[in-house]
Amino acid sequence: MFDLLYKNISRHLELSGEEFERFGRPFTLRTFKRKDVVLREGDYCLFEGFVVKGCFKVYYLNESGSEQTLYFAVEGWWITDIDSLINNVPSTLNIEALEESEVLMISKKDKEKLYEEMPQIEKLFRIMNQQSSVALQRRILSLTGKTADKRYLEFLEKYPGLEQKITQQQVASYLGITHEFLSKIRKKTSLNK
Missing domain, CATH: 2.60.120.10 (Jelly Rolls)
Structure with a gap:
């Protein structure tokens, strides 16, 4: 411990x-x-x-x-x-x-x-x-x-694996955006991979 x-x-x-x-x-x-x-x-x-x-x-x-x-x-x-x-x-x-x-x-x-x-x-x-x-x-x-897209990518880098443990609403709250807008960013990000 x-x-x-x-x-x-x-x-x-x-x-x-x-x-x-x-x-x-x-x-x-x-x-x-x-x-x-x-x-x-x-x-x-x-x-x-x-x-x-x-x-x-x-x-x-x-x-x-x-x-x-x-x-x-x-x-x-x-x-x-x-x-x-x-x-x-x-x-x-x-x-x-x-x-x-x-x-x-x-x-x-x-x-x-x-x-x-x-x-x-x-x-x-x-x-x-x-x-x-x-x-x-x-x-x-x-x-x-920074744009919400860049803040989302920073979040993923800063907190690897955390997105799977928390709700979309919590991620959106951290990013200062709505969870609907976060869904659009996630969709766009997954298409660019």
Whole structure:
């Protein structure tokens, strides 16, 4: 269960076995069934979670009440509402399991304690936050500057195999289009293969 977490953080930081064990202690493994809600809009986010198994959608409800998916968190990804966590404000996001899933969760309090005990962990999370900011910037540029066809192809590249696990409506929500328009794009894409 911790192997994937170790592999993930080892890309950014070298920890000895003992240091990794110390790092891993405050994490708690939680299991979620399909459609379980990890975080609901209006609640306070008090955790960061590392997806060990499964898939989650992170979304909000727009003014018309429709779901707008920000991202899917698959194995090796992190889930949280960073605004709620850092600024202690009600969450604007919802996080829902799309299949049976396992997450290693750490509380804000335990994470802060790790920063004090292991200064290199603060560096780790700084690097991960920077990468998250880059991903967010790329997502915004894609949504505002690319055609739906290109966004669909990026989705397929970014999340290989995910399209078979989720609904067309969920893919369309991520792409910012209707599921009818997604059907046209999929048809056109399959004809061009």
